[in-house]
Amino acid sequence: FQAELLAVAGAKVANADIYTHPYAKFVQAFEDVAMLPGMDRFFFIDGGALAVENAMKAAFDWKVRKNLAAGRGELGSKIIHFREAFHGRTGYTMSVTNTDPNKVMYFPKFDWPRISNPKLDFNLDEPERTSDVIAREEQAIREIHAAIEQHGHDIAGLLLEPIQCEGGDNHFRGEFLRQLRDICDQHEMLLLFDEVQTGVGVTGKMWCCEHFDVTPDVIAFGKKMQTCGIMAGPRLSEVDSVFKVSSRINSTWGGNLVDMVRATRILRVIEEENLAEHAATQGEYLLDGLHRLAEKHSCVTNVRGRGLLCAIDVPNGQMRNAIRDAAYDRQMMILTCGERSLRLRPVLDVSTEDLSRGLEILDEAIGAVAE
Known part of the structure; x- marks a missing residue:
C-alpha cells in the first residue's frame, strides 16, 4: 500500500x-x-x-x-x-x-x-x-x-x-x-x-x-x-x-x-472489518450516553443521532461555543453546527473505551460551563 x-x-x-x-x-x-x-x-x-x-x-x-x-x-x-x-x-x-x-x-x-x-x-x-x-x-x-x-x-x-x-x-x-x-x-x-x-x-x-x-x-x-x-x-x-x-x-x-x-x-x-455495522452498534452506545448526559444536565436537549452521526443542543450559541472550547482544552475534538448544536463524529472503528472517555470529557466540559 x-x-x-x-x-x-x-x-x-x-x-x-x-x-x-x-x-x-x-x-x-x-x-x-x-x-x-x-x-x-x-x-x-x-x-x-x-x-x-x-x-x-x-x-x-x-x-x-x-x-x-x-x-x-x-x-x-x-x-x-x-x-x-x-x-x-x-x-x-x-x-x-x-x-x-x-x-x-x-x-x-x-x-x-x-x-x-x-x-x-x-x-x-x-x-x-x-x-x-x-x-x-x-x-x-x-x-x-x-x-x-x-x-x-x-x-x-x-x-x-x-x-x-x-x-x-x-x-x-x-x-x-x-x-x-x-x-x-x-x-x-x-x-x-x-x-x-x-x-x-x-x-x-x-x-x-x-x-x-x-x-x-x-x-x-x-x-x-x-x-x-x-x-x-x-x-x-x-x-x-x-x-x-x-x-x-x-x-x-x-x-x-x-x-x-x-x-x-x-x-x-x-x-x-464490517465498519458500517460497527458504526451502527457503537452509535447506539454513544446515543445512550448522550441521553444520560441530558438527564444529568438540564441544558442538554434534542439528543439525536443515526449511527455515529450524533448531536445535542444547548440553550444558545455562546454556551455551545464555550462547551466546545472546554472540550478542546481537555484534548477532545468536537464540532458545532446550526445555531446551538454540538455534533460528534467519531471514527468508524472507534472503541467503546474511547466513546466512554469522550462522554466523560463532554460531561466535564458541560459541567464546567453550565455551573
Whole structure:
C-alpha cells in the first residue's frame, strides 16, 4: 500500500486522460463496497462542493435534453432545495447553501425555490413528535407543489442532504424522503442526495439513504471517501447525458490519484472489518450516553443521532461555543453546527473505551460551563 501511494505521489497522472491500474483498482473497490444497485455511473473530482456542483450540472443537462425532445424548448434551469442546507461554496452551490450568511453573501446567486425543512424535533415525546413533523412535512410538500406550479418544466431536480449536518444535524423521516422520490418521478425531475457528510458508513450503513429505502438518481459524496464525486443511476441514460457526451463534465485530476489509492485501502478495510455495522452498534452506545448526559444536565436537549452521526443542543450559541472550547482544552475534538448544536463524529472503528472517555470529557466540559 505505502509503495503504491509513494509511486502515484511521485508521478501524479491526469485521470481525465489516462486510466491507470491504481485508478482501476479504486473503481473496482468502489463498485464492490460502495456502489448502490444500478448506480453504476461515476464521476470523480476534488472537493465535496464540486461533487454537488456536478450533480446539479447532470440534472440541468438531463432536464434540458428531456424538454428539447418533448418540444418544450431549452428549459431546466432551477433546483428545488431546502432551508438550513449546506452544499458548498462554489458557483451553483452558493445558490442552495443557506446556513451562515457569511459563506455566500455578496456573491451573485440564482433565485431558486427554497423549501422549509421538516426536521424532527427530538425534544417532543411520541405521539406529539410524529404529529408535529407530519404537519411540517405537509407544509413542505405544499411549497414544493407551489414551486412546480410556478416553474413547471424549468425545474431540473430536487436537492437534499438526508441529514442536514452543518445546518444543525437535522433529521428527516423516511416517509418524507419517499414522498420526494414520488414527486420527482411524477414531475420528471431528478432526485439528488448530497451525502458528502452522511456517506461512507458513519450512519451505520454505507449511505444514509439506505436507512429509508429511497434511491436517488444521483448521490454526491466526499469527505470519508477521500476522493469526491457523484454516483448516478439509470434515469441518466434516458438521454445522451453528461456520462455519455465527452467532456460535458471533466476535471484534470479527476479526483486525485493519491486520494484514490488511499480510498481503495480504506474501502477494503471498511468491507473486511464490517465498519458500517460497527458504526451502527457503537452509535447506539454513544446515543445512550448522550441521553444520560441530558438527564444529568438540564441544558442538554434534542439528543439525536443515526449511527455515529450524533448531536445535542444547548440553550444558545455562546454556551455551545464555550462547551466546545472546554472540550478542546481537555484534548477532545468536537464540532458545532446550526445555531446551538454540538455534533460528534467519531471514527468508524472507534472503541467503546474511547466513546466512554469522550462522554466523560463532554460531561466535564458541560459541567464546567453550565455551573
